[in-house]
Amino acid sequence: MASRERFDRLDALRGVAIVWMAVFHFCYDLNYFGLIQQNFRVDPFWTLQRSCIVSLFLYCAGLGQAVALEQGQSWRRFWRRWAQIAACAALVSAGSAWMFPRSWISFGILHGIAVMLILARLLAPLKGGLWIAGALAIALPQFVQHPFFDTRWSNWAGLVTHKPVTEDYAPVLPWLGVLLWGLAAGRWLLAQRRGWLAGALAPGLAPLATLGRWSLSFYMLHQPVLIGTLWLVLMLRR
Template sequence: MPETARLVEIDFFRGIAILLMIVFHTVFDLAFYYNWPLDYLDGFWYYQGKAAAVLFMLVSGISSILSRNPVRRGLTVFAIGLLITAATYAYSPAVYIRFGILHLLGIGMLAAPLVSRCSALLLSLIGTAVIVIGNEFSQITAATACLVPFGIKPPSFASLDYYPLFPWLGLVLFGMAAGKLLYSQNRPLWPSAASYRLVCWLSSLGRRSLLIYLMHQPIILAILYIVNP
């Protein structure tokens, strides 16, 4: 399927993920910078934020299977992830983003050509193995930070955004498996979806997801500063 032939339903779900992300980061900013009593590390807001991340991963996996050039996209996303690493290190070295969701999604896109010939079943099995291994890795600590991308952390590790390859790449692989199953005929599942205004609006957000990801936090912080300096 050509990259230019975008599927409305894919952009629609990516748009939903964008909205969930904006809500979660607004909650985070209010709690972290303005001491509002909002618990983003547990309960509703925690799972709401994780829902946004999971949806991004699944949609990214589907898109990587359908894309003609996931490597180019992967290099772009991973490079932006590195820029965010540098920016957050300059701002807060104690909790800077070493391996966040953009790093993960970039690696997933780069890996797509290597697994594109795998069946949906095999992709699902590999994804399950990655998740199981990741759960084991989460119980291990190491003296070095070199293994942070794989889910093995030093005891004092902290980060504003952390989505290591194990277990989270497993969800990207699940998305690839879904892409194999749902789009085996290279046809949209919702051929008439574009006729609905809400779908069109959310899809327009999804098409600009990377730009919105880069711009939303400065905008949120600026608005909060104006409202509550």
């Protein structure tokens, strides 16, 4: 059986998001251990970066769904990958509850991706209408908020009146819009500019593509490694 087409440029773009995220989290960890003094919750330098990182991740997820749909990915194969993401999301919740009992992650980026991938798959038949659906998803939280959505068990929708106290928060709205735009853009690129996703990489970018193909594994491992390393360094300095 012929091997499937590789989309190294898409993988490399996902790798950029992974590296950026790791650098951001390393700075966050330095702040947590008191090695730097930054306010990650309100300082625009950090909040804007987080928004850009999440946007890039979700846009890449949308591009990836476009590729998967074009390659005829079955629902069975979809659910197999989805189960991995959902299981990792549960592990993130458990780990964060241990480290941050007052601000544990109930609906972070992996939780959001798990829900949004299902919605994107169901909305994929809209084709060009995905651009409009994405715009509506992004705009809706600006006009609709209600205290009902402020609880930990309902804030996943994103229609909150204030941001919850949590270490990570990526609700369905407005972020679904970014993923849907990625899906719409991916379909257009596959039809009109395929080389932008599947073309040859510039010299030296192969490691980014490899990293992008293992993004979930890297995501799950990088924080334990970073936190463990910083903790060990601090212990040795005492």
